[in-house]
Amino acid sequence: MAYLAGDIGGTKTHLSLVVEEKGKMVRVKDQKYPSQKYPNLRQIVKEFLKGESHEISKACFGIAGPVKKRKSQATNLPWLVDCDVLEKELHIEKVSLINDLEANAYGLNMLSEEEYYVLNAGDPDAKGNQAMISAGTGLGEAGIFFDGRRHIPFPGEGGHVDFAPRNALEDELLRYLRKKFGHVSYERILSGPGLYNVYQFVVVLITAPDGIEAGM
Structure with a gap:
């Protein structure tokens, strides 16, 4: 078969x-x-x-x-x-x-311990819920909930959630991207094309003597 x-x-x-x-x-x-x-x-x-x-x-x-x-x-x-x-x-x-x-x-449980890389050490709970993100052409997200016996994946479209800036620099980034795209999701920043968007923003930030508004 x-x-x-x-x-x-x-x-x-x-x-x-x-x-x-x-x-x-x-x-x-x-x-x-x-x-x-x-x-x-x-x-x-x-x-x-x-x-x-x-x-x-x-x-x-x-x-x-x-x-x-x-x-x-x-x-x-x-x-x-x-x-x-x-x-x-x-x-x-x-x-x-x-x-x-x-x-x-669904494939996470097939990975060996050597195939994981810890970014931030924490206190993992084998019976806790999990989350997964993947940045590529877009930004994919999935949740994995524990039903008492096993972990069950479910899809999400969190990459299309509105980008929420946390400081003044990210406020400028949001304004810059909004002028280009209108709606600004996290995918506009955290993805292959998104990294280029951030690069362009940084170039304007460095080269525009009067700030972002002058460089757009």
């Missing part, structure tokens, strides 16, 4: 083909594609599966965006991903969509 797994992001789409052998999951093919160069997810999957002999029974894709009624409009891509369409066109029995950070959160 074969399964298709995918991570769908604004920059890249990462696909893996997995087969079940003697009760274990074995990855037999793995490929990354530049998302922006394709008109939709179907074209990428078709290219990935070209010449493949394994018959896929189920597929699951983690996508950067909210999932509603088995559909998702990708946040940083002009793609509408529809499970029903994928099942029909790719001849896969069952296709599922979940938020990409929710998918990542």
Whole structure:
């Protein structure tokens, strides 16, 4: 039995083909594609599966965006991903969509202790709730609550929450970004493009003799 797994992001789409052998999951093919160069997810999957002999029974894709009624409009891509369409066109029995950070959160328990890096040492509670953030093309967030027996991930779109400045410098940053974008979310600051936004702000801050307003 074969399964298709995918991570769908604004920059890249990462696909893996997995087969079940003697009760274990074995990855037999793995490929990354530049998302922006394709008109939709179907074209990428078709290219990935070209010449493949394994018959896929189920597929699951983690996508950067909210999932509603088995559909998702990708946040940083002009793609509408529809499970029903994928099942029909790719001849896969069952296709599922979940938020990409929710998918990542499911994998946390698979990491070894050596794969963690402690930024701020604290007093972790093995039965406490958890949170996960990931800065990439956008800012993804997920929560992980403990139901008394196990940790269960759930998706969030916290990257689109309004940026709340904490001091005078961040007030200036908010004004600068508001002139460029109108609405300023945390994703405008904490992401790949966001870091460039902050860089541009710092350049203006340093080079404008009369302050930010003069440099805009």
